[in-house]
Amino acid sequence: MKISALGEFPLIERIAQRLPPYRKDVRVGIGDDVAVLEVDDQTYQLATCDIQVEGAHFSRHSITPYQLGRKAAAINLSDIAAKGGTPEHFLVSLALPPDTEVSWVDALYDGLREEASRYDADIVGGNLSKTDGPIVVDVFLLGQVSQEEALLRSGARVGDVVLVTGCLGVSAAGLALVLQPDLGVESEEAEQLLAAHFTPTPRIWEGRAIASRRRATAMIDLSDGLSSDIGHICDESDVGVRLWAKRLPVSGATRRVAELTGRVDWALALQGGEDYELCFTAPPEVERELAAAVREATGTEVTSIGEVLPDEAGRWVQLPDGREIPLKPEGWDHFRVGA
Amino acid sequence: MKISALGEFPLIERIAQRLPPYRKDVRVGIGDDVAVLEVDDQTYQLATCDIQVEGAHFSRHSITPYQLGRKAAAINLSDIAAKGGTPEHFLVSLALPPDTEVSWVDALYDGLREEASRYDADIVGGNLSKTDGPIVVDVFLLGQVSQEEALLRSGARVGDVVLVTGCLGVSAAGLALVLQPDLGVESEEAEQLLAAHFTPTPRIWEGRAIASRRRATAMIDLSDGLSSDIGHICDESDVGVRLWAKRLPVSGATRRVAELTGRVDWALALQGGEDYELCFTAPPEVERELAAAVREATGTEVTSIGEVLPDEAGRWVQLPDGREIPLKPEGWDHFRVGA
Numbered sequence: 001m002k003i004s005a006l007g008e009f010p011l012i013e014r015i016a017q018r019l020p021p022y023r024k025d026v027r028v029g030i031g032d033d034v035a036v037l038e039v040d041d042q043t044y045q046l047a048t049c050d051i052q053v054e055g056a057h058f059s060r061h062s063i064t065p066y067q068l069g070r071k072a073a074a075i076n077l078s079d080i081a082a083k084g085g086t087p088e089h090f091l092v093s094l095a096l097p098p099d100t101e102v103s104w105v106d107a108l109y110d111g112l113r114e115e116a117s118r119y120d121a122d123i124v125g126g127n128l129s130k131t132d133g134p135i136v137v138d139v140f141l142l143g144q145v146s147q148e149e150a151l152l153r154s155g156a157r158v159g160d161v162v163l164v165t166g167c168l169g170v171s172a173a174g175l176a177l178v179l180q181p182d183l184g185v186e187s188e189e190a191e192q193l194l195a196a197h198f199t200p201t202p203r204i205w206e207g208r209a210i211a212s213r214r215r216a217t218a219m220i221d222l223s224d225g226l227s228s229d230i231g232h233i234c235d236e237s238d239v240g241v242r243l244w245a246k247r248l249p250v251s252g253a254t255r256r257v258a259e260l261t262g263r264v265d266w267a268l269a270l271q272g273g274e275d276y277e278l279c280f281t282a283p284p285e286v287e288r289e290l291a292a293a294v295r296e297a298t299g300t301e302v303t304s305i306g307e308v309l310p311d312e313a314g315r316w317v318q319l320p321d322g323r324e325i326p327l328k329p330e331g332w333d334h335f336r337v338g339a
Numbered sequence: 340m341k342i343s344a345l346g347e348f349p350l351i352e353r354i355a356q357r358l359p360p361y362r363k364d365v366r367v368g369i370g371d372d373v374a375v376l377e378v379d380d381q382t383y384q385l386a387t388c389d390i391q392v393e394g395a396h397f398s399r400h401s402i403t404p405y406q407l408g409r410k411a412a413a414i415n416l417s418d419i420a421a422k423g424g425t426p427e428h429f430l431v432s433l434a435l436p437p438d439t440e441v442s443w444v445d446a447l448y449d450g451l452r453e454e455a456s457r458y459d460a461d462i463v464g465g466n467l468s469k470t471d472g473p474i475v476v477d478v479f480l481l482g483q484v485s486q487e488e489a490l491l492r493s494g495a496r497v498g499d500v501v502l503v504t505g506c507l508g509v510s511a512a513g514l515a516l517v518l519q520p521d522l523g524v525e526s527e528e529a530e531q532l533l534a535a536h537f538t539p540t541p542r543i544w545e546g547r548a549i550a551s552r553r554r555a556t557a558m559i560d561l562s563d564g565l566s567s568d569i570g571h572i573c574d575e576s577d578v579g580v581r582l583w584a585k586r587l588p589v590s591g592a593t594r595r596v597a598e599l600t601g602r603v604d605w606a607l608a609l610q611g612g613e614d615y616e617l618c619f620t621a622p623p624e625v626e627r628e629l630a631a632a633v634r635e636a637t638g639t640e641v642t643s644i645g646e647v648l649p650d651e652a653g654r655w656v657q658l659p660d661g662r663e664i665p666l667k668p669e670g671w672d673h674f675r676v677g678a
Contacts, residue, residue, distance in 0.1 A: 055472070125388070132473060136475050
């Protein structure tokens with residue numbers, strides 16, 4: 001069987017099952033975006049990597065090397081943010097065609113450095129290789145979080161609310177603009193959307209504000225898309241979920257793109273990937289407290305978008321008209337045909 | 340300028356110079372194969388990565404996926420060995436064409452797992468992507484070492500001897516056999532050489548035996564080739580060196596390949612890459628003690644192959660006839676034309 005027939009998540013599951021049991025210090029291993037490792041009684045080390053492959057994740061013709069550097073760093077930072085952690089050390093692996101311009105590499109590193117510096121993290125090593133194929137930028141990031149504050153995917157409880165930082169569907173709207181630059185979106189809004197797509201903001205400070213209150217129960221970052229990523233919390237916490245379509249936070253600019261491309265705005269928010277917002281769960285009585293903490297620390301809004309159900313109740317989206325449809329992961333699968 | 344004109348090490352130097360100063364906890368950063376990070380007063384965390392790109396590092400037609408998995412893990416383990424460290428946690432990034440067979444991925448992971456298990460390390464995460472180009476296997480490895488025992492490239496002192504574990508040129512002889520299978524080497528020897536090339540043995544236990552004695556002064560693993568790698572110790576320690584060609588340890592099988600291919604055996608040992616032996620320096624009075632410690636712990640022989648000179652004395656190879664020639668790095672440079 002080919003991996004395109006099996007699909008990305010079943011392949012990860014298959015790999016995990018073939019590995020021997022972990023040593024005691026591995027709190028979360030393969031299957032999560034971040035490995036969570038016990039350093040001592042108080043601290044978890046966090047380790048994550050994200051590979052960006054030309055042709056699969058980016059095109060050299062639409063993203064600048066500076067933007068690519070920022071994005072490659074940001075998506076790793078976002079994984080650390082999802083655990084409530086603090087980023088510390090980057091390693092960067094590059095596979096480059098020999099005819100790559102030195103100035104291209106300079107600009108890539110300028111972007112990596114800019115993004116790392118914003119969160120006081122250092123680029124401490126890496127690896128260079130030539131390739132006859134597409135450019136590969138593989139970023140590895142170490143971070144840490146206290147065990148008391150760490151948020152995993154596995155802690156959501158029935159009755160919790162589902163909350164999200166910022167707006168959803170913005171990156172997908174940005175991508176739509178890249179593919180159809182003449183959509184007719186006004187320039188200030190277009191800039192906003194393109195920035196969200198090319199240089200997403202990892203929610204490190206928001207993650208810290210949420211985690212340090214110690215009241216949230218589970219967290220994940222939205223990389224593949226809400227409809228897919230919320231499923232990981234359900235899987236790991238053994239719960240179901242109901243998302244409220246009309247509560248999904250959508251910006252005016254995203255709504256414009258949805259209208260101009262004949263799409264439904266909440267569907268864009270539900271299925272669009274690469275927003276890198278944080279989605280977390282918490283008991284309803286702390287919703288206001290957490291939203292206020294995030295707003296005070298960062299200015300970012302937090303919106304409640306659903307509720308955690310018992311596992312046997314299933315996973316649902318309540319449409320704006322009140323009807324309910326099954327929640328299906330419509331996010332990104334790397335190996336599926338057509339992906 | 341293109342990176343092929345600049346070359347690999349000048350490119351790394353250029354990248355390093357564009358980065359801001361490190362935070363205090365970075366003991367060794369970019370430029371070394373391993374980042375050395377202060378966890379607390381006693382311990383260094385070690386972090387390394389090595390990318391394997393199809394067409395640049397391996398051919399799917401000559402290496403099996405099981406061998407590739409073992410090798411990809413081993414070359415990272417070797418970097419940890421070079422610091423005297425203990426490996427702990429692997430992350431694995433893969434870029435795979437969608438038509439890759441699931442059984443190929445299974446076998447790759449069998450190899451990774453086999454090699455990790457030998458040294459009691461866990462594979463705790465990673466990343467999968469599709470690619471339209473060559474297969475990429477990028478392995479990250481975390482390890483640790485006590486600060487008292489850690490060996491860096493920067494500690495060699497004038498008057499030290501240069502020592503090496505095992506035999507040199509074996510992997511290069513194995514590669515010669517891959518390229519010319521009908522050389523006429525007898526099968527048992529051929530198997531030895533091919534195993535050294537396809538599934539090198541990282542010298543973790545040898546590294547621990549050397550480091551735990553706390554008498555060696557600097558160490559590196561031989562990945563690019565002795566003539567190139569010893570230069571890193573000279574650069575970082577501000578010393579010169581004289582290597583004795585006739586003392587370079589060469590196995591009978593390697594000597595046979597050298598004869599059959601019309602090459603000089605000590606040149607193969609000096610310039611051949613991918614042996615993953617450890618090269619270290621120590622005061623002459625502890626040479627016997629260290630060699631005995633390594634032999635007792637692992638059965639591996641240690642050979643003295645040169646002496647550390649003042650920086651201004653330069654870097655030399657003393658030929659078997661007593662003449663001296665300048666030591667030039669003839670190892671691997673990824674981006675040079677023809678590399």
